[in-house]
Amino acid sequence: MNKKIALIGCGIWGQNILKELVNLDAEVHIYEPDVSLHEKLITLGAKSFQAGLPAVEDHFDGVIIATPSSTHRKILEEIAELELPIFLEKPLTINLEDALALENIPTDDIYLMHIWLYHPGIIMLQDIAKSGELGAVHGVRSTRANWTSPRKDTDSAWNLLPHDITIAKAILGEIPKPKSAVTEEHNSMIRGMTALLGDEPYAVFEVSNRYERKIREVRVHCEKGVAILEDEKVDYIKVVHGDDKSDPNELKIEKRVFEKTPPLHFEVKEFLDYLNGGDPPRSNFSDGLEVIKNIHQLLELAEHKI
Structure with missing residues (x-):
């Protein structure tokens, strides 16, 4: 069954994700602040283009976030009310404080896009x-x-x-x-x-x-x-x-x-398969948080002021 996906962020890498989604017959709706990309993204196969964030009444099956890492906490907090499966480009956040703060929202259906x-x-x-x-x-x-x-x-x-x-x-x-x-x-x-x-x-x-x-x-x-x-x-x-x-x-x-086969194909397909009742993606919120904690520890060992 084809799935309706909200793709938040469609810069260089987001456009690669868009292409894979379209190739896998997903219906993709773009949420991207750079309005100059509108025509290009529609040409690539997006169903619609908006500058904001998806709303509950839009009735999506899942969300993919491919925005700069520094925006992840804010976006995840703002779309938590959607109560949808989320596939988030790595890393979870770019500091431990933001990663820990995200434990205050529902995280059971947040997965990380670790392409490797x-x-x-x-x-x-x-x-x-x-x-x-x-x-x-x-x-x-x-x-x-x-x-x-x-x-x-x-x-x-x-x-x-x-x-x-x-x-x-x-x-x-x-x-x-x-x-x-x-x-x-x-x-x-x-x-x-x-x-x-x-x-x-x-x-x-x-x-x-x-x-x-x-x-x-x-x-x-x-x-x-x-x-x-x-x-x-x-x-x-x-x-x-x-x-x-x-x-x-x-x-x-x-x-x-x-x-x-490009790993992005397998990655996007796994998320769509999950939305159709398959196994969840292989890296979840807890895995993403563990990565952030380890980077934080390495920076402390390097005596970098965090």
């Missing part, structure tokens, strides 16, 4: 870790870097770290306890962080908007080998077999190919 949870490569890494085929998992290492950022309402820690924390939890089954962190700041704005969480298994994150090239690498280090997603756009996992005593001249590498 739907990436076939991350799912393959998760399966490798769980299978034990490479022995015990020692830890996860991830690098997420590029030059500057289009996000102007928050810093690089709040923008980038939610991805890596969520990926680590998906692979390890939990978020290791934050241990230490170092930030790089420019004009009092965090533009990079290197963080260490846990012991065994551990998680090591490097996020930065000071790299001249884009890097999206996730590595799972195990007792008998290392499994690597080298980039978000490749269609394979590289598995390097061996332990710490392996002969470097006898490197054994295999590539495991996965289906290269």
Whole structure:
């Protein structure tokens, strides 16, 4: 059954969401303050365009929010009366105070759009870790870097770290306890962080908007080998077999190919399936709050004044 969706926010990423919704036969109604986008969004398949927020009498099946992270608390509070399932772009908020305040509204039907949870490569890494085929998992290492950022309402820690924390939890089954962190700041704005969480298994994150090239690498280090997603756009996992005593001249590498369907397709489809009676999306409000608490702890460890 086709569903009637209110899409709040339709900038660059929101337009990608709109396209997927339309491809999946949803009826999409846009709520976007930039009225100059009206004609473009209708052309992309939106049923209607308004500048405000949806009302109870509009009778939607669900809401997707793709606005700047700094607006999430205010919007969630204002639309709580709709009592509808909500799919919210990560992160939940950009500070712990706002995240905790949201516990005052109904949160049972709020879900987070953590797109990497739907990436076939991350799912393959998760399966490798769980299978034990490479022995015990020692830890996860991830690098997420590029030059500057289009996000102007928050810093690089709040923008980038939610991805890596969520990926680590998906692979390890939990978020290791934050241990230490170092930030790089420019004009009092965090533009990079290197963080260490846990012991065994551990998680090591490097996020930065000071790299001249884009890097999206996730590595799972195990007792008998290392499994690597080298980039978000490749269609394979590289598995390097061996332990710490392996002969470097006898490197054994295999590539495991996965289906290269964009993860946004799976993510949007899961929400629509849920509205049609399927399982709920895989990241809920509690998961989103846990991510915010961990970023807050890492910033405290870096002695950043919050």
